Amino acid sequence: MYDLVIYNGLIVTTSHISPVDTWIGITGDKIVTIQSGKPPKDVGKRYIDAKGGYITPGGIDTHVHLQQLQVAPGEDTGDTFESGTRSATAGGTTTIIAFANQQRHDESLYPLVEEYHRRAAANGTWCDYGFHMILTNPTKKILDEELPVLFEKEGISSIKVYMTYEARRVGDRDMLEIMLRTRKLGMTLMIHAENDDMVQLVIDHLKENDLTEPHHHAIARTPLAEVEATNRAICLSNLVSSPILIVHVSSSAAMSRIRTAQNDLQPIFAETCPQYLLMLAEAMQPSGHGCGCSHGTEKTENKSFEGAKLICSPPLRESKDDLDAVWKGMINGTVTTFSSDHCPSAFDHPMGKKKGLQGGKADFTKVPNGLPGVETRLPLLMTYGVERQRISVQRFVEVTSTQPAHLYGLQHRKGAIAVGMDADIVIWYPPGEVKHDITNDNLHHSIDYTPFEGFEVSNWPRDNGGLVGRAGLGTYVKRIKGTVGHESRGETHLERITRMARA
Amino acid sequence: MYDLVIYNGLIVTTSHISPVDTWIGITGDKIVTIQSGKPPKDVGKRYIDAKGGYITPGGIDTHVHLQQLQVAPGEDTGDTFESGTRSATAGGTTTIIAFANQQRHDESLYPLVEEYHRRAAANGTWCDYGFHMILTNPTKKILDEELPVLFEKEGISSIKVYMTYEARRVGDRDMLEIMLRTRKLGMTLMIHAENDDMVQLVIDHLKENDLTEPHHHAIARTPLAEVEATNRAICLSNLVSSPILIVHVSSSAAMSRIRTAQNDLQPIFAETCPQYLLMLAEAMQPSGHGCGCSHGTEKTENKSFEGAKLICSPPLRESKDDLDAVWKGMINGTVTTFSSDHCPSAFDHPMGKKKGLQGGKADFTKVPNGLPGVETRLPLLMTYGVERQRISVQRFVEVTSTQPAHLYGLQHRKGAIAVGMDADIVIWYPPGEVKHDITNDNLHHSIDYTPFEGFEVSNWPRDNGGLVGRAGLGTYVKRIKGTVGHESRGETHLERITRMARA
Amino acid sequence: MYDLVIYNGLIVTTSHISPVDTWIGITGDKIVTIQSGKPPKDVGKRYIDAKGGYITPGGIDTHVHLQQLQVAPGEDTGDTFESGTRSATAGGTTTIIAFANQQRHDESLYPLVEEYHRRAAANGTWCDYGFHMILTNPTKKILDEELPVLFEKEGISSIKVYMTYEARRVGDRDMLEIMLRTRKLGMTLMIHAENDDMVQLVIDHLKENDLTEPHHHAIARTPLAEVEATNRAICLSNLVSSPILIVHVSSSAAMSRIRTAQNDLQPIFAETCPQYLLMLAEAMQPSGHGCGCSHGTEKTENKSFEGAKLICSPPLRESKDDLDAVWKGMINGTVTTFSSDHCPSAFDHPMGKKKGLQGGKADFTKVPNGLPGVETRLPLLMTYGVERQRISVQRFVEVTSTQPAHLYGLQHRKGAIAVGMDADIVIWYPPGEVKHDITNDNLHHSIDYTPFEGFEVSNWPRDNGGLVGRAGLGTYVKRIKGTVGHESRGETHLERITRMARA
């Protein structure tokens, strides 16, 4: 007797698509059988008829900021673990990985992890979750003593570093030291790659010229800053032969640089996000809506600061060439994983709209960088990727679930619909049944806007993902070593030195 | 009650690896269930204990020449359908696609297909099989009338053309006309890409200089001829936006050219074969064995013509850079499918060794091009790819089974271990159990040598693949339209013209 | 006592720019002295005050069709040697090289060369001239016996072949045989690179769709056909290590392919022409003028066939990217030489406008391909290149005179203003003195239109080049071996074979 039987759908994995006369039997939180034919009437406590729609593995969103400490001074990220995972679940995402961030003055990571556990436990979560560790002060003690403990005890198998933001950026030497440890431990290293000095020069120049409207944000953070930092990270990785993931790749130049490295078998991976596929910087113009839609301009009166809703880093790009190149990376395999970079803050803020409109004076540099998006990620890609025939539904599964699982050490439990795996399952409507515009009223986060307001979607996880999936609250997931990028790749420059020393 | 239950193995698909406590239930020639845990004792007529080894989808070898008419004047290819499929099965290959070739004077393809059906039926086959059609005289009647019929009635969904060999090469205009039809019909087009004029110039020069030993074959067919033809095929494909597969890619330059096209989302696919991963042209030298092993030279006395055993086209390459580049393509995804190009002929021939040693005079130009290899393909890749840690076992499955299935219209039945699919299954020994050298005595083809004589293998399909798989003889497989390369890719140059004409 | 003294100008060579207080003394047709300061009053029979303008070496136009036999059936090219060289001289060109073309049935080149000598001598020429030989039937006799004779006796050190046009195209094997000879003899090989089969397929498709207006010509001859043939020519050249010049490069893809070869030290050279820098295919639209100007459309009524004035091969390109890429090649050094491809025919023709408008029915396929342009070449590049600050005046000299001289074996006499060189000199107006629109009335050819009608030029050779330069008529120039591309480049593939044969 199974707890749940799902039948009459097209089960999609990266391997194949099962015909509709196949059914899945679930017991507890595991898939325990898959069988041919129609399910017998008496084997399940509950039955779900997928009605011919796709059945895909639950989404894994590995780039989510929830209740993150001091994202801006005195302020945490806008969504709690509770509201963020509710939103995730409603959009088909059944596992998220959030960030536990070190501040420059933190000398131990242990209290931070405890604090994030508390935060997640406070009101529970709707889906499974894990933590990445952000490092800003990589002392020897932290690198050599704490990281191995966190990996083994807590299953934290990934680290993130920033090459930008005054409060967070780490220098090349620190990056190298971190890489040496992630390589040794088999952890995944995520890098936010933008050259801070380049960005700051342009910001200073913009300020001198009194150009501080939201849309100037896109000018400030030029693609040149992204490709420089991307190349530098790749060169550092080459020196120590350490796998890295460049997060939220947004430009043609960076994507192309990463592809070249991949062609040469360097362990360089790329992440991108819906905003870089679907919106351009022009949406931040005073005449824009603060969303990427192509509606008329009649709504936009007196809304000149709406563009601040779209401020994220890297920014929406000015050139359609960049957007096309990100799509190309999605299609040709350069992109390893597709995340939301959900990092929301409210538009209405006591200090002024997005904190950047104070006393009538717009200043994009005061706006917290980041968008909400954990709920809309899968429906947008299903619509603009699969149904508009840019990618196959199998590639959809690959970048939203299978590869994130393999990249971050979840492959033993998640990323596929298969016997023995977690019963993280999304059922979609058959093509043609759904067609509506996204509106913030229908979303489940705690933020007062969505950047994708007005975007048409032509599918959505059935019943907001809520009726299916694991019963009860989500749980913390200890992760293992991922399988991506840890292949043997010959002797590294430093290993060679060690060998010479021994000879 | 299942006909067969397989348990206690690691089921591998491109999507995930199932743990050992999963079992498969097979009825007839289909997989009908997969379940968690140990199989009950009373559900199967027969049980196989996989003993912890990998369980992979049956190999699909899409480049096999069997009993092919007039491969050389008055002579057919060395293996029959019976002996060739016996050899395939013993090496873990459960489906082959062989070639039905048009001669220049053939004005209809129908009698040819009938003849090949007769040949395959004569003594039966050990595994499933299908036919590709080779075109050398693509008349309008054949293109417009016969191809659609062959696709629909016979399930022949692939065509092959040659850019080399006087008797077979087709010109650019003919290639374009064929591409227009394969695109329209959704057929897969295979191209043997070598510039014949370049090759002939070098051959003439070699002959003038009396350089006609077997190893001169590698000089004759320079990589320049391969990359030129590869680029030309890609340009022709670009003009009409027609997917193509470059078969048996052997050089760094050709591989790199294909990768560039793939990066730009052009529907260009690549095949390679074991010989291009494992052997260099030096093995054809008089001091070589006629195999790629690194044994001592004591065996090689008086064996100066042994190199002829390795004559194939494209040839084994002279530079290790080429071999490394083919491996790189295997690893980074450039290679879509991995085949044997099994095209054997006996070394001992009444007209002299390989027909090329007549009256003591060696002449490589008289040697039929082609090697046996259908049986050794999977064990070699499992050994030198997976177990030597160049590729993952999931990538092994991808290039030997999953992608061949999708590329050639078999994805509805083959390429994955999943409920509803054909029960084409290979069980491997656990790592460490097997270690032996390949020797022709142990192979099942009807050829008097193997080019891989003496190559160590560290795994082999359990019981020569014979105890598992579909009972009885193989059957002819009607294929459907593949899924690779037929995505929407915007308006083509010719479509634009049609649109202009309508405007 | 010098025949002529030129002073008070800025002498420009690729090496340096001399200050205005330098003067040149000329005796006969040679520069015999250059001196500092103002010229003494009594040293010259004649004095020219350059008034502070540039003094550049006389233009060398190495791609000029004059009185060419049977360019179209029953018809020769529009300008005679007399009218063509008059036009050249008026535009600052002091040396041209015209084509002597073999027809398929011609079994000897000698009578052809004689005929062209007769034609040139008939009414004399205004500037120096030489002949390239076009081969369409490269028999062994011609290659092995005649070419060496023509080089030695006639100073014909260059060959041209076509990869397109049914009546002229040569196959890959013939190209290779020709390359072997040009390499051995040190001749320069010019290649018109377009894949004829690709072009013909599109033309057939256009005709089937009744799209035969002039502007459809640009669609017919797609850049894909150019880059395919360019790559093929480069591959053939690689095989035999023979220098080649791709003439009239018009597209981004072809330019980029050539650059890659140059980066790798392959002896591949590029020519381009003014039309590919200044006009796009849209100028051929019915609403265009048949010129590249941006005038209003009021003049264009009933002029729907004017676009035929711009039909040349390769065609004007549709994308500004191509035009930009050709400029890039001009600036970064990819382009070795800048020619006119002067190949004119009258717009008014007894058989209908350009022979392509017959009985009211437009058919671009009947229009002779080619534009007049020998006179406008230098002023256009001086205006749009130098004065609009895309290239330096030294680069202007390099591509219009110095490199053409070195490429075609004229470096012993031409290409520089220096003591001992031919007194081929162009004096320009100081910047700002000249500004007018080009109009056919002011040109000196015998054609009834110019494609550059209405183009503004901001400089022109002083007095139409007529008062300066060599007195009297031009003479035939015997050329020697050029210096470009004949450096040592290691052993070739064929040389290696010869070496092996000897070992």
Added chain:
Amino acid sequence: MYDLVIYNGLIVTTSHISPVDTWIGITGDKIVTIQSGKPPKDVGKRYIDAKGGYITPGGIDTHVHLQQLQVAPGEDTGDTFESGTRSATAGGTTTIIAFANQQRHDESLYPLVEEYHRRAAANGTWCDYGFHMILTNPTKKILDEELPVLFEKEGISSIKVYMTYEARRVGDRDMLEIMLRTRKLGMTLMIHAENDDMVQLVIDHLKENDLTEPHHHAIARTPLAEVEATNRAICLSNLVSSPILIVHVSSSAAMSRIRTAQNDLQPIFAETCPQYLLMLAEAMQPSGHGCGCSHGTEKTENKSFEGAKLICSPPLRESKDDLDAVWKGMINGTVTTFSSDHCPSAFDHPMGKKKGLQGGKADFTKVPNGLPGVETRLPLLMTYGVERQRISVQRFVEVTSTQPAHLYGLQHRKGAIAVGMDADIVIWYPPGEVKHDITNDNLHHSIDYTPFEGFEVSNWPRDNGGLVGRAGLGTYVKRIKGTVGHESRGETHLERITRMARA
């Protein structure tokens, strides 16, 4: 009456080669006439018969360290202005540009320039000289006030910065600020591009493993550090559209990155030096001689620290691919200028050999980086470049004289043999007359070794350059704005901002 007449030589410029029957008349320090024929007997005070040898413009060596303050703590560079210019002259170099370096604590550049003037004047110089300014502390005062003054008053039109060495490296923001000024002023910016953090990590690793012999220096400064910094400098340049010169390019990867930028018309220039063309790191092995020759090993006993003679930065490379790539850059035009990077120190030093062998313990990190080479630069390139047929003699002139002149604002006086230019002239022996090995005894610097000891040269400036050239001592040369890289290149990112601000 000319002070000097030179005749009977082949005058070489980048534009052409004059025949031997041309003569040059010199008055004072200027070329005042060039004439055809043999010189009359009574026009010159002195005559030099060039005897059919090449006559080339005097070498310009723009990368020379002489008497440089505090190159190592408490120590200046090994050659004085007197000895260094003596050595330069003897090797055919008639102009050098030396470095005036700011220390971190220097708040004004003026006293530094005065000090260097004093040093140069102390004992006079044998050839002309100028100064580059090295910046390590680019304060606003220095950038905005002093640089314009130094350019205008002192003719210092070039700046150098370091991305490596703890005491000298400047950060990205400082580089950007400097680039903004050099662009605005039209100064040339030289960059030593190596990533210091990468180098330091490897050095630390080497020290931990006790690997500090001279040859470990090449491992410490990996090509990865060079290409990273090169790319970063190019990206920074792109942001502000400022021309830069990457000095002493030594690796394939860096050369290739520069070429790509040049192909795209970015104003990126490259310098290389003889050591990167002629020697590999293996010459630093204990079994090496401390020179790049291929002599037997019998001389090398007890010379294990000889390798320190070859320590420079970037180091000699380990792979022949790097050396080949530098040659390729010399040939295909990537390299703009060819310098010596003469930066010598004595091998015998009171603190131990090269200061790096103290108490029997070798430590390459204590060895001052740099080689002597100002005298051998031209003969080595004439021998290994021109006479071994890698480059033409015209390219030799281009990289040793013409382009250095244009790059550094000397083009109004130097870089060509032409009327009105400085009489900086080198006369070479006719091919075949000279053949000897370089030995330090025959050189004119004050250093106790040459890294090129034992290298065969097949030409040398006649009479050690001493009988020809400008009489008397060299003088300081005020430079103007160069002509390389200052073309218009469209609106920059920052200019766009200014424009937006105005709109």
